[in-house]
Amino acid sequence: MSVAPILLSVEGLTKSYGGVHAVRGVSFELRAGEILALIGPNGAGKSTCFDMLNGQNVPDSGRINLLGEDTAGKKPRAIWRLGVGRTFQITATFPTMTVRENIQVALVSYGRQLFNLWRSTPGFAKAEAGRLLDLVGMGAYAERPCGELAYGDLKRLELAVALANQPKLLLMDEPTAGMAPRERIELMRLTARIAKEQSIGVLFTEHDMDVVFEHADRIIVLNRGLLIAEGLPEQVRNDPQVRAVYLGGGLMYDARHHEGAAT
Amino acid sequence: MAFYVVQFLTGLASAASLFLVASGLSIIFGVTRIVNFAHGAFYMLGAYVAFTLTERFSGALGFWGGMVVAALVVAAVGVLVEMVLLRRIYHSPELFQLLATFGLTLMVEDLVVLIWGPNDLLGRRAPGLKGAVDFFGQNIPSYDLFLIVLGPVVLGILWLLFQRTRWGILVRAATQDRDMVAALGVNQKWLFTSVFAVGVFLAALGGALQIPRDAVNHAMDLRIIVDVFVVVVIGGLGSIIGAFVAAVLVSELNAFGILIFPKISIILVFLVMAAVLIVRPWGLFGKQEAAARRTPGLTVNPWRPLTSGERLAAMVALIVAAALPLVGGNYALTVGSEVAIFVIFAASLHFLMSVGGLASFGHAAYFGLGAYGVALLAKMAGLPMIVCLLLGPLLGCVGAAVFGFFAVQLSGVYFAMLTLAFAQIVWSIAFQWVAVTGGDNGILGVWPEKWVSSASHFYWLSLGVAALVVAALRVMVFSPFGFALRATRDSPLRSEAIGINGKRIQWTAFVIAGTAAGIAGALFAYLKGSVFPDNLGISLSVDALVMVLLGGVETVSGAVVGAIVYKALNIWLVSQTDLSKLVLGGFIVLIVVAFPKGIVGVLETIRNRRRSASSKSALVTSRIETAE
Numbered sequence: 001m002s003v004a005p006i007l008l009s010v011e012g013l014t015k016s017y018g019g020v021h022a023v024r025g026v027s028f029e030l031r032a033g034e035i036l037a038l039i040g041p042n043g044a045g046k047s048t049c050f051d052m053l054n055g056q057n058v059p060d061s062g063r064i065n066l067l068g069e070d071t072a073g074k075k076p077r078a079i080w081r082l083g084v085g086r087t088f089q090i091t092a093t094f095p096t097m098t099v100r101e102n103i104q105v106a107l108v109s110y111g112r113q114l115f116n117l118w119r120s121t122p123g124f125a126k127a128e129a130g131r132l133l134d135l136v137g138m139g140a141y142a143e144r145p146c147g148e149l150a151y152g153d154l155k156r157l158e159l160a161v162a163l164a165n166q167p168k169l170l171l172m173d174e175p176t177a178g179m180a181p182r183e184r185i186e187l188m189r190l191t192a193r194i195a196k197e198q199s200i201g202v203l204f205t206e207h208d209m210d211v212v213f214e215h216a217d218r219i220i221v222l223n224r225g226l227l228i229a230e231g232l233p234e235q236v237r238n239d240p241q242v243r244a245v246y247l248g249g250g251l252m253y254d255a256r257h258h259e260g261a262a263t
Numbered sequence: 264m265a266f267y268v269v270q271f272l273t274g275l276a277s278a279a280s281l282f283l284v285a286s287g288l289s290i291i292f293g294v295t296r297i298v299n300f301a302h303g304a305f306y307m308l309g310a311y312v313a314f315t316l317t318e319r320f321s322g323a324l325g326f327w328g329g330m331v332v333a334a335l336v337v338a339a340v341g342v343l344v345e346m347v348l349l350r351r352i353y354h355s356p357e358l359f360q361l362l363a364t365f366g367l368t369l370m371v372e373d374l375v376v377l378i379w380g381p382n383d384l385l386g387r388r389a390p391g392l393k394g395a396v397d398f399f400g401q402n403i404p405s406y407d408l409f410l411i412v413l414g415p416v417v418l419g420i421l422w423l424l425f426q427r428t429r430w431g432i433l434v435r436a437a438t439q440d441r442d443m444v445a446a447l448g449v450n451q452k453w454l455f456t457s458v459f460a461v462g463v464f465l466a467a468l469g470g471a472l473q474i475p476r477d478a479v480n481h482a483m484d485l486r487i488i489v490d491v492f493v494v495v496v497i498g499g500l501g502s503i504i505g506a507f508v509a510a511v512l513v514s515e516l517n518a519f520g521i522l523i524f525p526k527i528s529i530i531l532v533f534l535v536m537a538a539v540l541i542v543r544p545w546g547l548f549g550k551q552e553a554a555a556r557r558t559p560g561l562t563v564n565p566w567r568p569l570t571s572g573e574r575l576a577a578m579v580a581l582i583v584a585a586a587l588p589l590v591g592g593n594y595a596l597t598v599g600s601e602v603a604i605f606v607i608f609a610a611s612l613h614f615l616m617s618v619g620g621l622a623s624f625g626h627a628a629y630f631g632l633g634a635y636g637v638a639l640l641a642k643m644a645g646l647p648m649i650v651c652l653l654l655g656p657l658l659g660c661v662g663a664a665v666f667g668f669f670a671v672q673l674s675g676v677y678f679a680m681l682t683l684a685f686a687q688i689v690w691s692i693a694f695q696w697v698a699v700t701g702g703d704n705g706i707l708g709v710w711p712e713k714w715v716s717s718a719s720h721f722y723w724l725s726l727g728v729a730a731l732v733v734a735a736l737r738v739m740v741f742s743p744f745g746f747a748l749r750a751t752r753d754s755p756l757r758s759e760a761i762g763i764n765g766k767r768i769q770w771t772a773f774v775i776a777g778t779a780a781g782i783a784g785a786l787f788a789y790l791k792g793s794v795f796p797d798n799l800g801i802s803l804s805v806d807a808l809v810m811v812l813l814g815g816v817e818t819v820s821g822a823v824v825g826a827i828v829y830k831a832l833n834i835w836l837v838s839q840t841d842l843s844k845l846v847l848g849g850f851i852v853l854i855v856v857a858f859p860k861g862i863v864g865v866l867e868t869i870r871n872r873r874r875s876a877s878s879k880s881a882l883v884t885s886r887i888e889t890a891e
Contacts, residue, residue, distance in 0.1 A: 054760075075759070076759045076760050077759050077760070077761075077762045077763065077764060080760060080761060080762040081762050086760045088756065088757075088760075092754045092756040092757035092760070093753075093754065093757060094749065094750050094753040094754055094757065094758075095753060095754075096564075096565060096566070096749065096753055096817075097565050097746070097749065097750075097753070098565045101565065101746065104746070105746050105747065105750045105758075105761065105763075106761040108743040108746060108747065109747070109761050109762040109763055110761075110762070113743040114743060114744060114747045114763060114764075114768065115743075115744055115771065116742055116743040116744060117738070117739050117742045117744050118738065118742055119742055119743055120568065120741050120742070121741055121742060121743050121745070121746045122567070122568065122741065124743065145564065145565050146565075161757070161761065164761070165761070165762070
């Protein structure tokens with residue numbers, strides 16, 4: 001793992017709103033093919049951190065080096081052009097288009113054909129769109145109106161859209177939020193498989209500890225804007241500070257078994 | 264010096280009415296999220312009813328009582344409107360709400376003429392305030408001083424109402440989160456109705472108060488609504504203090520603008536508004552909307568290109584249309600040319616509004632600019648017709664490039680209001696710059712050259728251009744650019760996340776739509792042989808909106824069908840009745856409430872239903888759809 005190149009390196013990332021220090025001096029790195037989970041209790045600064053990485057928020061100070069470029073304060077579309085795919089906590093798709101057209105728009109943008117007034121889009125890069133849909137198991141749904149899809153399918157479609165620009169890094173904000181337990185596992189397995197096959201780095205935030213400990217290679221933990229722990233799942237799980245933050249300790253490993261017994 | 268002070272005070276007095284109307288609009292918007300276009304109509308009704316009451320009842324009590332009673336009567340009318348009409352469209356897209364309330368405005372305009380007659384009415388002066396106060400040799404009407412005091416008093420009362428009463432707290436809560444208030448067990452229906460009543464009361468009172476200052480007439484609604492839009496946009500929609508500050512600002516600009524820049528006095532206010540919107544898009548006191556409520560569309564049918572059969576049908580329809588000169592006389596051909604021109608105009612707005620999700624309320628500006636472009640080139644430069652037709656629309660293109668750049672920075676109702684304001688700027692220029700545009704008299708004698716001077720030749724020209732423009736726009740809808748535009752409309756968040764620069768895409772669409780509208784305007788100038796400021800007026804902008812709506816906003820070919828039906832109906836209607844606005848307004852309201860999908864939308868729904876009846880699963884249905 002350590003031989004893989006560094007995709008993302010964050011140094012001293014800081015952001016405050018008025019007197020609230022949302023993120024304070026957070027630093028970490030992410031390598032190609034690595035799946036990194038960003039966790040922490042509500043209000044820990046996960047979302048703020050995430051938004052600064054994907055360009056929706058401008059940091060007060062600190063450096064974000066993404067694929068060799070300083071991206072702090074850059075627009076989301078510029079960051080996408082560098083090779084970053086993105087999914088949202090609440091899916092963002094184009095409901096009035098078919099599933100395949102959703103992919104085709106992303107391919108049009110990737111091929112820099114956005115201002116082409118002539119070509120017919122429904123025939124644009126049809127094969128590549130089909131390949132991406134097959135990759136996430138949505139091939140049979142290609143002609144369906146996107147607005148009709150079930151939520152779990154929307155999440156898979158979003159993943160396919162995020163892969164359209166052949167990204168080197170995926171940013172996934174709560175990828176399994178709002179999904180049934182079984183769908184969660186399937187989606188994360190799929191993501192992990194694609195990440196390993198194509199050597200894509202994945203950074204995701206997540207509330208479901210099952211998902212986190214099952215799929216993350218490494219975990220970083222935020223609390224009150226500070227990075228309090230970083231390491232392999234086993235290390236983080238046994239970190240006393242992390243245990244203290246999560247409901248005063250004892251939550252994670254035990255809760256997992258508890259939940260498993262209940263279902 | 265004294266003169267300037269007096270001018271300042273006159274401005275303050277004018278601000279009172281403006282503030283009342285604007286605060287009413289703001290309060291209604293804050294809670295119901297409806298931009299009430301009919302607010303000007305309620306203002307006008309207030310003035311008319313107050314006129315009748317103050318004429319009927321004498322004395323101070325008759326006058327002041329009459330004003331308040333007039334406002335109450337109009338508020339009661341407002342309650343009726345809210346219960347019968349608005350309650351049905353609270354969940355409609357905002358465009359539909361704007362159009363429904365505009366339809367209402369049209370109806371009120373004709374009703375007012377029907378009841379009170381077409382002439383200006385001069386009301387009584389206020390008892391006890393008939394005189395003037397001497398101020399260093401300058402006269403200030405006492406009534407103006409009364410108004411100057413009244414403005415802040417009303418502001419204070421509203422403040423108390425919202426801060427100190429239970430109702431006010433509910434209204435403020437609803438302004439922040441309607442759904443939460445509903446979840447807490449508040450009867451939303453009556454809250455909305457009462458808020459609407461208060462807003463209308465303020466508008467009507469504002470109208471009534473104008474009686475001693477101005478004649479009452481049936482055009483005062485549009486005049487005030489444009490001013491009020493400017494005020495709420497500058498002050499910030501939903502903010503009462505913003506409405507007050509902006510009303511004073513706008514009134515003072517009007518009062519001094521006419522002294523300092525008499526030539527551009529009308530557009531001065533719009534320039535300030537544009538400046539404010541660029542610096543603070545949500546107005547001076549407005550708050551940025553937390554993630555704007557995305558009104559879901561009526562349908563989620565993906566658009567598809569024409570099948571070969573449909574393409575053939577379109578060709579046949581075009582050939583049939585081209586055969587009109589064989590059967591129709593000159594009048595029919597002129598009507599036919601006009602319909603073809605409006606097909607272009609409607610299709611251009613459709614591109615912006617349906618494909619781009621940007622409902623322009625000032626699209627006539629680019630139509631009119633194209634018309635003036637042609638007229639100026641033909642009359643001043645004396646260029647041949649074909650050159651004029653090619654270059655004239657460029658004026659529409661340039662106008663769209665300039666205004667569009669600013670307009671696409673906003674969205675939703677703010678976009679609608681800004682485009683409306685820009686159209687008013689262009690209208691004002693055409694109206695005021697007499698030396699170039701001929702002002703109200705327009706430019707006459709823009710006749711086509713010999714090769715198309717016959718009605719049939721001009722008809723073929725119009726039809727041919729219309730077919731080309733519509734076909735080109737249709738190709739663009741299905742081009743990568745068209746998809747990028749739809750992507751920006753559907754989800755700004757996702758389109759930005761896949762590298763689409765939404766503003767640039769929308770700006771380009773605005774320019775394309777403006778240029779196409781300019782082409783329509785250029786042909787129109789030759790058809791009529793003249794251009795007038797009306798060619799870029801509000802009513803023409805609304806005509807275009809209605810055409811698209813009638814055909815079906817969410818369809819690809821709705822604009823064409825809508826333009827043909829609407830224009831034919833309109834020409835017939837005007838020849839049949841004097842109350843065309845009443846019928847047209849009622850028609851608009853009816854479409855919005857009963858047939859929001861439009862003609863083509865309804866046809867598509869019927870066809871889809873028939874198709875799903877014949878096949879079992881939805882998946883199969885969609886396969887069949889694409890197989891076509």
